[in-house]
Amino acid sequence: MSIHDFIKKIKNHEIDIVEHTYKLIEECKEINKEYNYLNTISEDLALNSAREIKIQLKQKNKNIKNKKLLGVAVSVKDAICVKDVETTAGSKILKNYKPLFDAFVIQKVREEGGIIIGKTSQDEFGFGGFSVNVGIGFKVPKNPFDIDRSCGGSSGGAAGLSQKLSNHIALGESTGGSIVEPASFCGVYGLCPTYGRVSRYGLIDFANSLDKIGPIGKNIEDVALLMSVISGYDKNDSTSLNTKNENYESHLKKPVKGMKIGIIKEAFGQGVEREVEKNVYNGIEELEEEGAKAEEISLELPIRYGIGTYYMIATSEASTNLAKYCGMRYGATEKLEGSFNEYFTKVRSSNFGDEAKRRIILGTFARMAGYRDAFYLKAMKVRTLMIQEYKKAFKKFDALVSPTASILPPKFEDIEKLSPLQHYMIDVMTVSPNVAGLPHLNVPVELECS
Amino acid sequence: MKFKSDIVIGLEIHTEIDTKTKLFCSCPTKGSEEPNTRTCPTCLGQPGSKPVLNNKAVEFALKLCLALNCKISPELIFSRKSYFYPDMAKNYQISQYEIPLGKSGNLRLRNGKEIGIIRVHMEEDPASLIHPAGMKESAYVLVDYNRSGNPLVEIVTEPDLASPDEARDFMKQLITVLNYLEIFDINEGIIKADANVSIKENEYTRIEIKNITGFKEIERALNYEVNRQKEEAKRGKNIEQETRAWDSDKGVTFSLRKKETEEDYGYIIDTDLTVVEITGKWLNQIKKEMPELAQDKVKKFIQKHKIKKEDAEILAAEKELAEMFEKVAEEINPLLAAKWLRRELVRVLNYNKKELHEVEIDEKHMIDLLKLVESRKITDNVASKIMEKLIEKPFDIKDYVKKENLEAVSDISELEKYCKEAIKENPKAVADYKKGEKKALNFVVGKVMQKTRGKATPKEVNEIILRMIE
Numbered sequence: 001m002s003i004h005d006f007i008k009k010i011k012n013h014e015i016d017i018v019e020h021t022y023k024l025i026e027e028c029k030e031i032n033k034e035y036n037y038l039n040t041i042s043e044d045l046a047l048n049s050a051r052e053i054k055i056q057l058k059q060k061n062k063n064i065k066n067k068k069l070l071g072v073a074v075s076v077k078d079a080i081c082v083k084d085v086e087t088t089a090g091s092k093i094l095k096n097y098k099p100l101f102d103a104f105v106i107q108k109v110r111e112e113g114g115i116i117i118g119k120t121s122q123d124e125f126g127f128g129g130f131s132v133n134v135g136i137g138f139k140v141p142k143n144p145f146d147i148d149r150s151c152g153g154s155s156g157g158a159a160g161l162s163q164k165l166s167n168h169i170a171l172g173e174s175t176g177g178s179i180v181e182p183a184s185f186c187g188v189y190g191l192c193p194t195y196g197r198v199s200r201y202g203l204i205d206f207a208n209s210l211d212k213i214g215p216i217g218k219n220i221e222d223v224a225l226l227m228s229v230i231s232g233y234d235k236n237d238s239t240s241l242n243t244k245n246e247n248y249e250s251h252l253k254k255p256v257k258g259m260k261i262g263i264i265k266e267a268f269g270q271g272v273e274r275e276v277e278k279n280v281y282n283g284i285e286e287l288e289e290e291g292a293k294a295e296e297i298s299l300e301l302p303i304r305y306g307i308g309t310y311y312m313i314a315t316s317e318a319s320t321n322l323a324k325y326c327g328m329r330y331g332a333t334e335k336l337e338g339s340f341n342e343y344f345t346k347v348r349s350s351n352f353g354d355e356a357k358r359r360i361i362l363g364t365f366a367r368m369a370g371y372r373d374a375f376y377l378k379a380m381k382v383r384t385l386m387i388q389e390y391k392k393a394f395k396k397f398d399a400l401v402s403p404t405a406s407i408l409p410p411k412f413e414d415i416e417k418l419s420p421l422q423h424y425m426i427d428v429m430t431v432s433p434n435v436a437g438l439p440h441l442n443v444p445v446e447l448e449c450s
Numbered sequence: 451m452k453f454k455s456d457i458v459i460g461l462e463i464h465t466e467i468d469t470k471t472k473l474f475c476s477c478p479t480k481g482s483e484e485p486n487t488r489t490c491p492t493c494l495g496q497p498g499s500k501p502v503l504n505n506k507a508v509e510f511a512l513k514l515c516l517a518l519n520c521k522i523s524p525e526l527i528f529s530r531k532s533y534f535y536p537d538m539a540k541n542y543q544i545s546q547y548e549i550p551l552g553k554s555g556n557l558r559l560r561n562g563k564e565i566g567i568i569r570v571h572m573e574e575d576p577a578s579l580i581h582p583a584g585m586k587e588s589a590y591v592l593v594d595y596n597r598s599g600n601p602l603v604e605i606v607t608e609p610d611l612a613s614p615d616e617a618r619d620f621m622k623q624l625i626t627v628l629n630y631l632e633i634f635d636i637n638e639g640i641i642k643a644d645a646n647v648s649i650k651e652n653e654y655t656r657i658e659i660k661n662i663t664g665f666k667e668i669e670r671a672l673n674y675e676v677n678r679q680k681e682e683a684k685r686g687k688n689i690e691q692e693t694r695a696w697d698s699d700k701g702v703t704f705s706l707r708k709k710e711t712e713e714d715y716g717y718i719i720d721t722d723l724t725v726v727e728i729t730g731k732w733l734n735q736i737k738k739e740m741p742e743l744a745q746d747k748v749k750k751f752i753q754k755h756k757i758k759k760e761d762a763e764i765l766a767a768e769k770e771l772a773e774m775f776e777k778v779a780e781e782i783n784p785l786l787a788a789k790w791l792r793r794e795l796v797r798v799l800n801y802n803k804k805e806l807h808e809v810e811i812d813e814k815h816m817i818d819l820l821k822l823v824e825s826r827k828i829t830d831n832v833a834s835k836i837m838e839k840l841i842e843k844p845f846d847i848k849d850y851v852k853k854e855n856l857e858a859v860s861d862i863s864e865l866e867k868y869c870k871e872a873i874k875e876n877p878k879a880v881a882d883y884k885k886g887e888k889k890a891l892n893f894v895v896g897k898v899m900q901k902t903r904g905k906a907t908p909k910e911v912n913e914i915i916l917r918m919i920e
Contacts, residue, residue, distance in 0.1 A: 099498060208720070237500050239723075323541035329494065329496075340535070367717065
């Protein structure tokens, strides 16, 4: 049953929303036992929302029939604030933190009758591509097809749950590929929108100039539906785009005939697994059969310098964003002793995970006097060059194609062997569009099973 | 660097600007004094909160840049200044770094010297820390975020100031500008300075003094520091570059840290905020709204009211005084008005340790009073006394003069009567005068003034007595 049909059935009283939500929450608990997709299941909030909808339906409330997400379960990446629901961004340092306000996207989901079911697991603050860098005390989510493999990251819980749970759409978040890459590993659709299209108000920051909230779903219709709900101008986010809202569902059935598609030359060949390459080419062929015109394009700068540029900017920004967590106003605390500096150090040392510490150190270094010009400012300049190169490419093409990830989901035992740099390389296809603020979408083309 | 003066001072001034709401959120800058009540997720640095720029604050800062003759940046860009401190909600302060809003400006001192302004930039105020048992002794510190996120403007001068007195005057002139622009709350606004002080005797080794609050303190702190450095030099001590703090209660500076390198704040662009374009159109709009400043008033007073430059400068130095003068000069001879406002009113205010905006006296009182002086209905003496009383609490001057019978004695026969009495009552003084002690006459004149309660002019009394004695 599509979500569209599901909503129709809710509106026509064919499905009892309270009963349905209750079952769905039980299903989440069951799935979570094996896969660890949810850090928090907001059972009370979900059931209360369901009861509220049921009452309004009974009272034949006029507005209820127009709600775009009526009764649809929406999971929320743990980095997105939901009022009064524990929100940690996957970090021990925010354990038990309950936000004072809803993120913009949460307000929108609620307004349209969506039911928030819980907070999905992720790499701590989004720092990773395999969801293995979860915070201290958090569980690693597992691939829905093979529990020995990664479901990707950092929105790993969101992508895995999207594959496993029906009548559900996930809110993911991406800084360097954290929506599309886990979507690819879990065989679902993930849309990372244009920077500024979706308000970041209420998103716990990783890197402010890169972070984007976007939908992940089993069907492209689900992704388009949630995208229509969460996009739009928000006065509380200065980087929000003040342009007219779009109905993304209206674009779904448009033919691809005559579309020009650029195949990024550097995204194939060396370092790309054979199965990945084969299946992506098959996908391109399908598009060509539908009348799209595909042609190769070289985008050397973004592929070659994307990782370096991205990590300089992202860690610089992240290291300032994480400064606020010091055990003083909210989140984890330690025994109060020593000077403020000693206390802050103790809180941060014992509550941040290794990758968070690594990125704080990297980012602090990149913006230090004496290194700032060579790293942070240089990266900002390369970013401008990358944007120009993409602009040039989009003069000729309507869309660019590359594999989302160059490999199939790796086994946890193999991930352990990776050096931090090899770990960072998983983002090679996805960081560049993020650095340029471009939208990108993961389209599953084939399921490879070993 | 070559310095011309023996003392070299540069200032870094932080001033609050008087917007209704904070720089990056809509919390009020004034209101409840109960700690942590004027706060929201943004000024508390809660995860997920985002800053949104207050355009009014930008306009205020632009006005200041224009008044200080700065070159204005075409773009407003904010940076994050990172350091850990308990008064920082985010452990970074949103400030400006590479490209300040204004640069290369200047401000003229009373002595005519022009002081260079290196930069003017905007930033947010941290929270306030309260040490319940004193700064060094308290076992704990309380944090009040009511102030967190208030808009500040930082003004950095060239090291052009050659004495603590000049530094004080710079602050005074700056406050005058802020006051004219109406961007500073003169009653509650806080103005703070850090000062770099170096003296020739120490080869101009730079010492930074932090945390001097208010323009009167600056001279005290700098005088102390200059003397301290001179003493050290006399004793042959080699002064190292260091950062010191001013303890206003004890009247001393004390060492905070000897620093070998500049502090590293790891500045990056704050990408939560967009680059704000300062368009020509916007700037023109602001230029149109710019009020007359002190130098405009001085010119106008000299040209229109024909008063002396020196008087014009003193009147213009304070916005309230200048505005009062303009209104009074419409009804009273400007020369008389200037004399009374810049001498008597300022004298009485200084004596009472008050500023004009702190007292209730207004232009109507001055006009009433000076009309009586102009028409010689009361003597200067009586007018001065009335002014002293007015500062305490205003009243209707005409009624008061009538009720207290203070009108000048213009009837010569009445005056002659008082003089005759005084001569009779003080034969010794009269005799002394006749012996050649000219001063003795003043004593007799004083007695007559007493009898008339100041309602006669000393000159007139003097003439009558002389005539009677000789």
